[in-house]
Amino acid sequence: MGKTIDYSLYLVTDSTPEILGSRDLVQVVEDAVAGGVTCVQLRDKTSTTDDLIAIGKRLHEVTKRAGVPLLINDRVDVAAAVQCEGAHVGQDDTDLAEARKILGPDAIIGVSAGTVEEALRACEGGADYLGIGTVYATQTKKNSKVILGPSGVREILAAIAEHGYSIPTVCIGGINQSNVQLTLEQTVTPSGRRLDGVAVVSVIMVAPEPARASSDLLTVIREVARKTTAAFGTPKIGATSYVAPDVVKRVCELKPISHNMTNLVVQNIAANVALAIGASPIMSSYGEEASDLAKLGGALVINMGTVTPEGLANHQKAIKAYNEAGRPVVYDPVGAGATAIRRAAVKTIISAGTLDVIKGNEGEIRTVFGSDQTQQRGVDSSSTLNGAQKAYLVRDLAAREGNIVVMTGETDYVSDGTSVVRIHNGHKLLGEVTGTGCSLGTAISAAVAAYPESRLSAVVTAMLHYEIAAEMAAERPDVQGPGTFVPAFLDELYKIREATAGGDLAWLGRA
Ligand code: 3NM
Ligand code: MG
Structure with missing residues (x-):
């Protein structure tokens, strides 16, 4: 035998x-x-x-x-x-x-x-x-x-x-x-x-x-x-098969528009991040303007940081406009599970049209998936998921929505509904400054706009660019905390972009 x-x-x-x-x-x-x-x-x-x-x-x-x-x-x-x-x-x-x-x-x-x-x-x-x-x-x-x-x-x-x-x-x-x-x-x-x-x-x-x-x-x-094998039978930590340096290059060549509908607090850093990676930021929350902006070949970021009835109506209009123009939409369901209003807003946004990328932390992604999932796995809503459960969750949500799902955390999980890629890069100082989570959505939007060949490669590479820049900034001797971190982070984003354009991919050694 x-x-x-x-x-x-x-x-x-x-x-x-x-x-x-x-x-x-x-x-x-x-x-x-x-x-x-x-x-x-x-x-x-x-x-x-x-x-x-x-x-x-x-x-x-x-x-x-x-x-x-x-x-x-x-x-x-x-x-x-x-x-x-x-x-x-x-x-x-x-x-x-x-x-x-x-x-x-x-x-x-x-x-x-x-x-x-x-x-x-x-x-x-x-x-x-x-x-x-x-x-x-x-x-x-x-x-x-x-x-x-x-x-x-x-x-x-x-x-x-x-x-x-x-x-x-x-x-x-x-x-x-x-x-x-x-x-x-x-x-x-x-x-x-x-x-x-x-x-x-x-x-x-x-x-x-x-x-x-x-x-x-x-x-x-x-x-x-079967599920566990599917979730883990895919590239492991730092796998290079979904990393495409061309994503970084293409963003600074094409300078795609990143149209942000976001809250006031993050507008400044999101715009600076967009500029540092070579994209063109536009901050516009007016839904009626979206159909014209969508024709400019960029991508839309819907950030739910501030929820108002008027804002929600603007988001719906913009999603529709970008869907009609065939341009990508990134959804950041900030604080999704926190209030009844936000839970309802998630449903409204999800049903407003196609969302190419959904990016959130564990709680947000679980809320977007819906309460069924929590019951199905027998996990109470306050407990945290283990690695396998996170992998299933992003994969199942991405498969259901036909898109890319990103769950951020100490380890990030990214899936296109089939593969699950885990990213271990980043630095805790990113969590000490306002707007860095939201600005990741901005960086992702520029990447998916510039690199239509593979949304998964676009997202994974944009995240590595972002998180490795944070590591490099945090390690600089002139960085002493959140205040000095932000300008250093913008510098490193810019330096990685310049290095990549010149064919120097040393930064990817950290992936
Ligand atoms: N060995 P049931 S527990 C035979 O811990 C045996 O090594 C155990 O029976 C160990 O499936 C156990 O009915 C009994 O709970 C398992
Ligand atoms: Mg025995």
Whole structure:
């Protein structure tokens, strides 16, 4: 069978009267395998060795027919006698090296891990997979040493990845149909490392229809795997495939108009940012003027920093005008979730026409997506999303809107509905000055106006230009805080533009 095993849905059996009752173990396993269980472990702490071997052989007939591996819990001697695919050992069971000596290099040997140390030791010792647990308190195993929760599992996954191990992992303990999706999502590490599957006992063993319970679980597991792979099967941090220095060049060659409908506080810095990157800023909040401005070949920025009924009507008119002219619109839903008025305004803007780019922080993007999403993921609205959830969110919103979605934060997430690009650049001084978030929208608008070939490349490159300029400014000896930062930041934006025009792309080394 080789060692490429599908750990997606891993059934651990239980022959105790509380769980198995009067049913036939072999029949339950046969049903579960028919329902899609991908790996089976015989776990029986009470039967005699002879009985275990007999049960193991009967189970192996069933699993072999289905092409599913059978492993024996703890009893390496039984695994050897049954000649099944391997064994699973807990921290208090036979040790890994001993089990390996008995079963040989080709056997599958899994190890239980409840801490980072246990996990790393098992990896180091050559385990074939890890069973990470206990995730949630469970009646099935009452003597659990630790309840990890999704965050504890995630920490173990992150540590394994950090140490360079690519070992498959499942988690175990209290997993059922209602928590499996969230558990799989919440355990994904920021770098995209995820569980290969889940191991369960009771949810299948006590189910009236084990086949049905198995296939219901497997459907969810496969769907999360598909989404996570899509979200992370794309360029990683600093990936160059979406970086196009031509975007920076084109902006200063074409000097596209960046038409800003924004609040008073940010107008000055937004206009200066536009000039520094080579674009032509126009600050006009009057909707009637938009149809003429749209014909000038630039892009529109709708910034919701100040909401008034009149402003909203102007925004609607301008979006319509830019859509009709086939020119891009960037939407910055400032403070989207903060008030009922703003939540309503988001709906008005979203339905006013096509928005080519939506840019906001986590809360704003979640509000734009709508409350469904929050419920669907089972995350309360005050909690923050983990990296995987952010990736899904930007990707799902971009796919729904057919546009580019940017979620800013310490790590920025950018998606075109298929790929997700993460950007780690920027500097905290950007957050200490007013208008720098809004001015990023301005920089993005100039880029999408000048670089129609790829909106994703335009946005990613504009963001790198902006955030790397901030890093370079912050590092200058003459910059002591927010006040000295702003002019230095404008200088660095300008210098990057000049360097890029001259073919010097050294700044991209920071991406
Ligand atoms: N091992 P259920 S938890 C067999 O933490 C087992 O290592 C665990 O049963 C561990 O799916 C557990 O019914 C029981 O909660 C899991
Ligand atoms: Mg055990």
